[in-house]
Amino acid sequence: MNALLLSAWFGHLRILQLLVNSGAKIHCENKDGLTLLHCAAQKGHVLILAFIMEDLEDVALDRADKLGRTAFLRAAEHGQLDALDFLVGSGCDHSVKDKEGNTALHLAAGRGHLAVLQRLMDIRLDLEERNVEGLTALHAAAEGIHPNCVQLLLGAGSNVNALTQVARPPHNCCLPLATEL
Incomplete structure (x- = not known):
């Protein structure tokens, strides 16, 4: 990470502004x-998001990282409701999926971010959207x-009987216990 990325990561707006004004590549x-x-x-x-969107030029709102995740997906995955709201208000793509086919609903639900999940349901994301393994947000x-x-x-109407498309055992519940030597 360079100094510019670190200032965004840690939320240091003044440092970010100084670096940009000194010619840092945005x-x-x-x-x-x-x-x-x-x-x-x-x-x-x-505040960093607002500075980036309002004061910097040619910033791609829906640019994906190497996992195929946009800023919107990252905010959902990490339970950042205010950041998610800002990005939605900025016109980000709500229907975007990462390389594994996960939507914002999958990421928020899988991490237990209840408030973010509620907001995503409020903006009417498809509850039955499946990732590459056929998992819904409920899964x-x-x-x-x-x-x-x-x-x-x-409560929002997710299909309680939806089946995955890929057969696999659940996390750890069916794995054999290691035996002592």
């Missing part, structure tokens, strides 16, 4: 493909052991 990314927007969104720094919430998210999704 279209930089780290080895994972994270840009200024990704860093600020993941950490929930709305992600159940697999992540987040009962509040499961309850919220069920």
Whole structure:
């Protein structure tokens, strides 16, 4: 990470402004493909997001990192409701999926971010959208052991009997126990 990305990551607006005014390249990314927007969104720094969108030129709102995640998906994954709201208000693509086919609903539900999940449902994302393994947001919430998210999704009409498209055992529950030698 360079100094510019670090200032966005840690929410240091004044440092970010100083670096930009000193000629820092604003279209930089780290080895994972994270840009200024990704860093600020993941950490929930709305003032940084506002500076990037309002004061910098040619910033791609829906640019994906190496996992195929936009700033919107990063905000959802990390439970950053205010950042998510800012990005939605800025006109980001709500229907975007990462390389594994996960939507913002999958990422928020799988991590147990109830408030973000509610907001995503408020903007009418498809509850039955499937990722590449055929998992819905309900599957992600159940697999992540987040009962509040499961309850919220069920209350919103998620299909309780939806089947995955790929056969695989659930996390750790069916793995054989290691025996001592």
